[in-house]
Amino acid sequence: AQSVAQPEDQVNVAEGNPLTVKCTYSVSGNPYLFWYVQYPNRGLQFLLKYITGDNLVKGSYGFEAEFNKSQTSFHLKKPSALVSDSALYFCAVRANQAGTALIFGKGTTLSVSS
Amino acid sequence: NAGVTQTPKFRVLKTGQSMTLLCAQDMNHEYMYWYRQDPGMGLRLIHYSVGEGTTAKGEVPDGYNVSRLKKQNFLLGLESAAPSQTSVYFCASSSSGQRTGELFFGEGSRLTVL
Numbered sequence: 001a002q003s004v005a006q007p008e009d010q011v012n013v014a015e016g017n018p019l020t021v022k023c024t025y026s027v028s029g030n031p032y033l034f035w036y037v038q039y040p041n042r043g044l045q046f047l048l049k050y051i052t053g054d055n056l057v058k059g060s061y062g063f064e065a066e067f068n069k070s071q072t073s074f075h076l077k078k079p080s081a082l083v084s085d086s087a088l089y090f091c092a093v094r095a096n097q098a099g100t101a102l103i104f105g106k107g108t109t110l111s112v113s114s
Numbered sequence: 115n116a117g118v119t120q121t122p123k124f125r126v127l128k129t130g131q132s133m134t135l136l137c138a139q140d141m142n143h144e145y146m147y148w149y150r151q152d153p154g155m156g157l158r159l160i161h162y163s164v165g166e167g168t169t170a171k172g173e174v175p176d177g178y179n180v181s182r183l184k185k186q187n188f189l190l191g192l193e194s195a196a197p198s199q200t201s202v203y204f205c206a207s208s209s210s211g212q213r214t215g216e217l218f219f220g221e222g223s224r225l226t227v228l
Contacts, residue, residue: 009154034216043118043204043219044157090156101172102217104149106156 002027004093006105013081014113021076021108023091033074034092034102035065044090050074061085081112116140120205120220127195127227135190135223137205145208146188147172147217148180150201157204163188195227 004025013019025031032051036044048059055067065076076089091105118139127133137146144165149157149172159172163182177199179191188207192199202224206217 036217041222043221044206044217045219046216049216101159101162104157106154 002031002093002095002103004091004103004105006089006091006108008108009106010109010111012111012113015083016080019078019081019085019110019112021089021091021110023074023076023105024072025074025091025093026072027093027095029095032094033065033067034094035059035063035074035076036090036092036104038088038090038107040087047076047089081110083112083114086110086112118205118207118218118220120203120223122223123221124224125226127192127225129196129227131195132191132193133195133225134192135203135205135225137188137190137207137220138186139188139205139207139218140186141207141209141218142185143207143209143218144185146182147206147208148178148188148190149204149206150174151204151222152201160190160203192225195225197227199225200227201225 034049035047038044048057050057050067058064063078088107088109090107092102094102121136147162148160151157158174160178161180163169166185169180181189202222204222205220208217
């Protein structure tokens, strides 16, 4: 069975500091990995994805994520946080097999203080 | 562009009542999904559709029914609402199934069952 874990319910950073939101996964075979962001009272928005190729993936709003196969991780990062980055972030994983579903983590609330 | 539109946005039901949530997308996407979001549980897939006239069960299908009579619409029905179905419901669509995982989400429908 596939699963995804976001070990931190909340991450607090100061504006201008680097941020990391952690994600680990478990799937059979090669994974497809994704990050989505949700602002209050809104739907989820796609940030970035890893399908294959370069382990460092760049996405929207200056975010990037690094795929680490040996550690089964896909942490979201940003070099310099903005107050406007404060939101709920979801990691999601899907196995590279027909018929498997996209599984979401429980979400991590990012709070950036000024 | 409207994208994915959900109606209604808010609804209060009494236990045992029935209702239907409507999802409409104007992007000509083949795939559509219904998720529910509950605090601390991330998003869980209820039902999905891979094309007009098709539906399939997701992770938590019990108590819900769906229909996809037209490509642009995906309806989620509750035949006899229960308090456990109090949640925020999100519809999503994608052009290539969940293989690439880039889902487009609606704004959500907040349902309270008393």
